[in-house]
Amino acid sequence: MKLLIPEDEIRAAVRRLGAEITRDFAKSDPVVVPILSGSFMFAADLIRELPFPLEVDFMKVSSYKDATAPQGPIEVHLEPGTPLRGRPVLIIEDIIDSGGTLLRIIEDMRRAGAEPVKVAVLLDKRGEKGKPVPVDYTGIKRACDFVVGYGTDYAGHYRNLRGIYVLDEPDIAAYR
Ligand code: IMP
Ligand code: MG
Numbered sequence: 001m002k003l004l005i006p007e008d009e010i011r012a013a014v015r016r017l018g019a020e021i022t023r024d025f026a027k028s029d030p031v032v033v034p035i036l037s038g039s040f041m042f043a044a045d046l047i048r049e050l051p052f053p054l055e056v057d058f059m060k061v062s063s064y065k066d067a068t069a070p071q072g073p074i075e076v077h078l079e080p081g082t083p084l085r086g087r088p089v090l091i092i093e094d095i096i097d098s099g100g101t102l103l104r105i106i107e108d109m110r111r112a113g114a115e116p117v118k119v120a121v122l123l124d125k126r127g128e129k130g131k132p133v134p135v136d137y138t139g140i141k142r143a144c145d146f147v148v149g150y151g152t153d154y155a156g157h158y159r160n161l162r163g164i165y166v167l168d169e170p171d172i173a174a175y176r
Pocket of ligand 2 (some may be wrong): 008035036038039094095
């Protein structure tokens with residue numbers, strides 16, 4: 001396993017995002033929606049950088065199953081119960097890769113009547129490829145292979161790592 005993004009770089013990115021989001025949302029009482037499970041750690045840190053009135057509700061989706069590449073359609077396992085009509089929403093997502101997951105989530109929030117719908121992402125892996133999804137707050141931009149840690153997983157494992165790591169073949173084989 002190779003360290004890609006150390007803890008202190010994540011912390012600095014989260015603080016910067018917190019300041020940007022606070023400037024934009026401090027007066028609008030948004031609903032903040034972490035996308036489970038991968039964003040739970042990022043969301044816990046980021047939300048503590050937001051010292052203004054807000055609500056938190058959750059959405060749980062999956063698309064990756066236990067593979068290191070997207071497979072099939074996005075499954076929605078949990079939607080926010082908080083009424084979103086006319087409310088500003090801030091989606092908190094761990095990683096954008098192809099952009100398919102976020103496109104679907106943004107569409108769902110709009111259909112629920114949220115306005116505006118903004119997006120904060122810790123790691124943008126898109127590089128040159130990927131869908132043109134508008135991300136309003138980007139923590140770190142880096143095209144890379146499959147990563148784990150700081151909440152993100154491979155086959156359910158490695159979420160407890162403090163930094164973000166690129167997997168090697170033995171790390172994958174351990175939970176295949
Ligand atoms: P996309 O739909 O291709 O943009 O993929 C984004 C979704 O897949 C996010 O919900 C991520 O949690 C997950 N994902 C994408 N790349 C990685 C990765 O390198 N490690 C862990 N999860 C990832
Ligand atoms: Mg995810």
